[in-house]
Amino acid sequence: MSQSTRDTEQALLLVARSVARLRTAIVALVGGMVCGTGLFVATLWLVIKGGPTVGPTLGLLRVYYPGYSVTWGGSIVGFFYGALTGAAVGWCVAFLYNRLADRRLRRS
Amino acid sequence: METPPLTANPSETSPRQTIIVGAGPAGLTAALELSKQGLGGVVFEADDIVGGISRSVEFRGCRLDIGGHRFFTKVREVEDLWHEILGDELLVRERLSRIFYRDTFFDYPLKPLNALRGLGFLESCRVALSYLHAQLFPIPDERTFDAWVSNRFGRRLFEIFFETYTEKVWGMPCSEISAAWAAQRIKNLDLLTAVKNAFLGQGTRDGEVVTSLIEQFLYPRLGPGMMWERCSELAAQGGVATRLQHRVVAVQHRADRVVSVEVEGPEPSAAESGSRQRHACDALISSMPISHLVESMEPAAPAPVLAAARGLRYRDFLIVGLLVDRKTLFPDNWIYVHSPDVRVGRVQNFKNWSPEMVADPSHSFVGLEYFVDEGDDLWSMDDADLVSLGAAEAEAIGLFLGSEVIDGHVVRMPKAYPVYDDEYERHLGVIRDWLNRFENLQTIGRNGQHRYNNQDHSMVAGLYAVRNLSGAALDLWSINVEQEYHEEKSSRPTSRGGAQPPATGDRLTPARVQNRLDDILESAFAQYDEIAAGAAVGVTTALGLAFATLFPVLRGQPDFLPTLSLLGQYLFGFEVSWPGLLIGTAEAGGLGFALGWSTARLMNRLVAAAERDLERRLATITTFEL
Known part of the structure; x- marks a missing residue:
């Protein structure tokens, strides 16, 4: 086996056996998109279903999201709030994970 | 001349x-x-x-x-050289080989329905579960033959179709045989590939013909x-x-x-x-x-080189040729005999290799192969006794009757197979360095x-x-x-x-290696730190709950609090109060930790399968360049 292949093999195995880090911005972006879309679809679904009282439980989110309601317009507002929340949670998880993983790696 | x-x-x-x-x-x-x-x-x-x-x-x-x-x-x-040497005397033959195990013949390469029928439903389920287990929890140290094969086929299939035969061939436990042999001889073949080939025909992977499945030969x-x-x-x-x-x-x-x-x-x-x-x-x-x-060599090689030479091991071989008074015996070119109750390892039916291998068309000529060590009991046995043993074992596995054997002939072949034990690479390295x-x-x-x-x-x-x-x-x-x-x-x-x-x-240069390495790099995944993932999700969840509780309180929206208290259905002891908040936050943190930890662990396990594939592909590259 040539030296270069041996080196590459070693490098690849090192990658495979190292500890993964999370790209904070990417995780925040993905979290934001998933949560934003999720709340948007959930709101829209209830609006389309209709009925005498539309989404009384989901509507309680207005406690946290001022201006949010289970309406066509509220779904857009919900999208932004959901995205904001998802991004914040994603960023927080990734940030904490990276810090803890680094710390644990240094200690080991 | x-x-x-x-x-x-x-x-x-x-x-x-x-x-x-x-x-x-x-x-x-x-x-x-x-x-x-x-x-x-x-x-x-x-x-x-x-x-x-x-x-x-x-x-x-x-x-x-x-x-x-x-x-x-x-x-x-x-191939051109073969044709140049023999011309029209080179025949094209179909391969047919089977495995004999526990009184049953299995097609080889394995065919799912045939194997299912031979193994029975329960044994097939065990094989499937064992394969699944091998994929989720592969043996990390793949240096030995049993680990290498078990990781690709599952432990149960290894025991049925590899262990006995391999130990017959090499005369030592599979746990002592280097994985290099498996990597070279069963290169690129795993259970999924074998099953796929069985259903879809001759297997290829990126254009590669899988080594052990060649169905036609000259x-x-x-x-x-x-x-x-x-x-x-x-x-x-x-x-x-x-x-x-x-x-x-x-x-x-x-x-x-x-x-x-x-x-x-x-x-x-x-x-x-x-x-x-x-x-x-x-x-x-x-x-x-x-x-x-x-x-x-004269003058003699240095002592360490001589020691390395003496450290190389070989497996010897003997074949008992039996002339049988029957026109046709079985359709196979050869049969692998996995059954541990007979010592024969493989049976060749020479008439099916070429009809002209047998002088009288009304007879058949078979070769019973025994993998031995020079000087062991089989090697030292009289030819007549070996012929009798061969005839008895052929009858025991149902190939023909011992009384049908007309005559027999024994050929002993010393050093037929170089043995790939744990030490051979080191010994060979010492020898090569000196001979170079x-x-x-x-x-x-x-x-x-x-x-x-x-x-x-x-x-x-x-x-x-x-x-x-x-x-x-x-x-x-x-x-x-x-x-x-x-x-x-x-x-x-x-x-x-x-x-x-x-x-x-020119072809010696492993030109595809670089391309393949690029491909492999894409499949390289790092592992997630499971504790860090658990802690990160746990802390975030706990903070989320604390925020969700405090926010309406601080904003003066008490009408929402009964709804929020419903979380107490899941977080025992949680209520909208300072002690309840502390308990709930701790519980949310614990649940979050469990969620983060188990997610990371599951991902690592699944990614490990990709890593195993990566190592296998690297092993393939290693064989290109040995």
């Missing part, structure tokens, strides 16, 4: 005298190439027949193939020995004769060059005492067992390189060894028969010193 004159006096020797040791596929291919290039040379063969382990032994007009030699190669030049009309008998004749016509019953017993060297070899012939010579003759040479191409070569200093010495062939080669690999080594005599600089240890991978960049020079390399030498 007159053979070139040989003499005991080096000064009278031709200026380009090449000595080839061994008239197996590697040695005779080298001899033929030597004759084509008009270079002088001679082949010394210790035995009284050419072909090495690829010989055909005659018995009562029948021909016995030592081990069953399929002629299949991906190397165009080798075969000489009178067995593999016919190829090498003809090759020997052609080489002799070109001036490179083969001298049978000439055993090389010593190799003299001086100033890092081999200068002569001492040969023990069948008859006493006037020039030397006894039957020994010394032959000067300009180059030595040796296919004798590399351990013998080292031990034959001899600029006019090259080793070729299965035993010459202590590699479990097929004959096409050995032939390529023979060809390249001769081309090196003409100025090429081809590394014989880098040859791999999977050369189609390397043809894409055949214009890339590999010869040192600017010489135009031989066409096939």
Whole structure:
């Protein structure tokens, strides 16, 4: 086996056996998109279903999201709030994970 | 055809005298190439027949193939050479082989329905679960054969279809056999591939034909020995004769060059005492067992090299040929016998290899193969007893009746297989390092390189060894028969010193390796830190709950609080109060930790399957460059 292949093999195995880090911005972006879309679809679904009282439980989110309601317009507002929340949670998880993983790696 | 004159006096020797040791596929291919290039040379063969382990032994007009030699190669030049040597006498044969295990015949390669029927429903479920387990929890240390195969096929399938047979062949536990052997012999094949091939036909992966599943092959009309008998004749016509019953017993060297070899012939010579003759040479191409070569060197090799040579192990082989009074026996070319209750490892049906292997069409001729160690009980057994044993075991597995056996013949083949134990790479490295200093010495062939080669690999080594005599600089240890991978960049020079390399030498460069490494890099995943993931999700969840509770309180929205308190259904003790908040936050943190930890763990387990695949592909690359 040539030296270069041996080196590459070693490098690849090192990658495979190292500890993964999370790209904070990417995780925040993905979290934001998933949560934003999720709340948007959930709101829209209830609006389309209709009925005498539309989404009384989901509507309680207005406690946290001022201006949010289970309406066509509220779904857009919900999208932004959901995205904001998802991004914040994603960023927080990734940030904490990276810090803890680094710390644990240094200690080991 | 007159053979070139040989003499005991080096000064009278031709200026380009090449000595080839061994008239197996590697040695005779080298001899033929030597004759084509008009270079002088001679082949010394210790035995009284050419072909090495690829010989055909005659018995009562029948021909016995030592081990069953399929002629299949991906190397165009080798295939062309086969056709050049034998022309129309090379037959195209269909492969049919089965496994005999627990009184049942299984198609090989395995076919799902056939295997399911043979194993039964419950055993099949065990196989499936075992495979699943191997995928989720592979054995991390894959250095041994059992680990390598279990990781690809599952432990249960390993036990059924690999363990007994492999231990019969190698005479040692699978846990002591290096995975290198499995990687080379079952390269690129795993259970999914085998199953896929069984359903969809001949398997390919990125255009690669999976090694163990070749369904058609070429075969000489009178067995593999016919190829090498003809090759020997052609080489002799070109001036490179083969001298049978000439055993090389010593190799003299001086100033890092081999200068002569001492040969023990069948008859006493006037020039030397006894039957020994010394032959000067300009180059030595040796296919004798590399351990013998080292031990034959004069002056003697250094002690560590000799110790390494003695550390190389071989597996020996004997075959019991039985002439059976029955026109047809079974449809297979050969049958693998996995059953532990008989000692035979494989049964060849030579009539199905070529009808002309049997003299009388109303008879059949089979070979029962026993994998042995020289000197063990089977090796030392009388021929007549071995014939009786063979007949009894054939009857025991239901092939034919012992009373149908007309006659039998035993052939013993020492050093048939180089053993890949844990130490062989280290020993071989020591030997190679020492032999590399001899600029006019090259080793070729299965035993010459202590590699479990097929004959096409050995032939390529023979060809390249001769081309090196003409100025090429081809590394014989880098040859791999999977050369189609390397043809894409055949214009890339590999010869040192600017010489135009031989066409096939170009293919030695593992051109596809780089491409494959790029592919592999894409499959390389790092592991998630499970504790860190658990902690991060746990802390975030706890903070989220605390925020969700405090926010409405601080904003003065008490009407929402009863709804929020419903979380107490899941977080026991949670309520909208300071103590309740503390309890709830702690519980949310714990649940978050469990969620993060288990997610990371699950991902790591699944990614481990990709990592295992990565290592397997790397192992494949390693075999390209060995």
